[in-house]
Each structure stands twice: as structure tokens, then as C-alpha cells.
Amino acid sequence: MSDKPSKDFHENITDRLRPDGRKPDDFRPIRIEVGVIKRADGSAYVEFGKTRVVAAVYGPEPMHPRHLADPEKAVLICRYNMLPFSVEERKKPGPDRRSIEISKVVKDALSTVVVLEEFPKCMISVDMVVLEADAGTRVAALTAASLALADAGIPMREMISAIACGRANGQIVVDLTKEEEDAEDAVDVPVAMSSLTKRISLLQMDGDLTIEEFEAILDKASKSCVKIHAMQRDALLKKYKKEGEEVDIDGEY
Numbered sequence: 259m260s261d262k263p264s265k266d267f268h269e270n271i272t273d274r275l276r277p278d279g280r281k282p283d284d285f286r287p288i289r290i291e292v293g294v295i296k297r298a299d300g301s302a303y304v305e306f307g308k309t310r311v312v313a314a315v316y317g318p319e320p321m322h323p324r325h326l327a328d329p330e331k332a333v334l335i336c337r338y339n340m341l342p343f344s345v346e347e348r349k350k351p352g353p354d355r356r357s358i359e360i361s362k363v364v365k366d367a368l369s370t371v372v373v374l375e376e377f378p379k380c381m382i383s384v385d386m387v388v389l390e391a392d393a394g395t396r397v398a399a400l401t402a403a404s405l406a407l408a409d410a411g412i413p414m415r416e417m418i419s420a421i422a423c424g425r426a427n428g429q430i431v432v433d434l435t436k437e438e439e440d441a442e443d444a445v446d447v448p449v450a451m452s453s454l455t456k457r458i459s460l461l462q463m464d465g466d467l468t469i470e471e472f473e474a475i476l477d478k479a480s481k482s483c484v485k486i487h488a489m490q491r492d493a494l495l496k497k498y499k500k501e502g503e504e505v506d507i508d509g510e511y
């Protein structure tokens with residue numbers, strides 16, 4: 259990380275509009291739904307603009323194959339997959355290096371909140387499928403996975419919310435599109451944060467930033483995760499709150 263501010267950094271204080279007409283802090287239109295896959299134990303759908311992801315959870319169930327069971331806690335299995343038609347040029351089906359990496363970082367993030375010790379010798383499977391990709395698929399997948407786990411009734415210490423912030427076209431922006439990620443100066447910083455403790459469970463970076471830029475990005479990501487958490491809570495309430503019922507679940511899942 260260099261400590262010299264980039265020449266365009268201070269442009270960011272202006273509210274110059276982005277290629278798709280958004281202000282720097284604007285999300286793309288977000289849609290979040292819980293319980294979209296009837297056959298799964300828990301599921302969720304998350305849409306950030308043209309990025310659309312479904313997550314489904316099965317378990318806890320006895321570990322299969324049995325010799326891989328952990329006598330102390332459940333094994334969390336996370337699979338991220340992009341469908342062939344999710345990107346402009348048909349993607350070869352099946353896992354690749356990128357999907358293996360994303361599956362791993364999602365698993366690492368979720369392992370910080372799921373109470374795995376409650377289910378020794380069991381497995382909990384989380385499948386995340388990208389239907390359409392326009393950047394930010396790992397944060398959409400993680401946001402959906404967290405909700406799908408809650409929908410499956412799996413105990414979690416707190417909910418995880420995630421967003422990608424970064425630099426594009428001389429501005430520090432929230433929720434980058436693929437077009438922005440392809441800008442010459444682009445740096446993408448996916449961030450996942452838990453709702454109560456604000457603990458960061460995922461943070462990646464694919465370019466050089468000044469310390470000033472990095473701090474601005476982290477600040478925007480933190481504020482964005484609070485807003486996404488409110489949307490996750492609303493989606494859960496929409497499914498689970500009964501007509502006329504008063505529910506106070508602030509900070510509790």
C-alpha cells in the first residue's frame with residue numbers, strides 16, 4: 259500500500275455521478291428474499307442490480323462420508339458456483355480456481371458466526387449459485403448464505419452482511435459494477451461485517467490504495483453493511499413475523 263494520495267482522490271468529495279447515474283454512496287437496486295427454495299432447509303435470494311445469487315442450506319445432518327466427521331463440531335461445507343449463462347461469454351460449467359477461492363473465503367467468514375459446536379459429527383451445507391454476474395458476486399453470495407442459514411434455523415452468534423466498495427474513475431464508491439471494476443484505476447475491496455460486533459470476517463483487495471483511500475473505503479463499507487443488515491432483517495421479518503405481532507429482534511438472531 260502506498261501512502262501518497264492518488265491524484266484523483268480528492269475528486270471524490272464532489273458528488274460526480276457514476277457511469278450508471280449513481281452517487282458514490284448509492285447501492286444498485288437491492289432485492290432480498292428469504293425462503294425461495296422450498297426443498298432446502300433454508301434459502302435466500304439476493305440481487306444487487308444485475309448481480310443475482312441464490313443460496314440454499316441443508317442440515318445439520320449426519321456427516322457423510324462418516325470418516326470426515328469432526329467429533330467436536332459440525333463441518334461447514336460451502337460451495338460457490340457461477341452458472342454458464344451468468345456471464346456474457348458462456349462460462350465452462352463446474353468449479354475453477356476462482357470458485358474454490360470464493361468458497362473458501364465465504365466458509366472462513368461464516369465459520370466466525372455459526373455455532374458449529376452445537377452439532378458434533380454433523381455437516382451443514384451451503385450452496386451458492388450465481389444466476390447473473392455483474393461484479394460483487396462473492397458479497398451477494400455471502401449475504402444470501404448468512405440469511406439462508408438463519409432461515410434454516412441454524413444458531414448464529416450474529417448475522418453477516420457484505421458489500422464491495424472500492425475506487426473507480428477517481429472516486430471512492432460503493433457496490434461497484436463490472437464496468438467500474440474494469441476502469442483503469444479500479445480497486446475492488448469486498449468486505450463482510452457482522453451485525454453486532456462489527457467484526458470484519460472478509461476483506462480482500464485487488465490493487466494499490468493509499469491509506470487515506472483505504473480508510474475511506476472501510477468507512478463506506480461499514481456504513482453500507484449496517485444498511486444491508488437492516489434489509490436482511492426486514493426480509494426475515496417478512497417471512498417470519500405474524501400479522502399484528504410485535505417483534506423486537508434488533509441485534510438478535
Ligand code: ADP
Pocket residue numbers: 345346347349356391392393394395396397422436439446448
Ligand atoms: P466478484 O464477483 O465477487 O466481484 P471477481 O472480482 O472475481 O468477484 O469478479 C468480478 C466480476 O467479473 C464477476 O462478478 C463477473 O461479472 C466477472 N467474471 C468473473 N469470472 C468470470 C468469468 N469466468 N467469465 C466472465 N466474467 C467473469
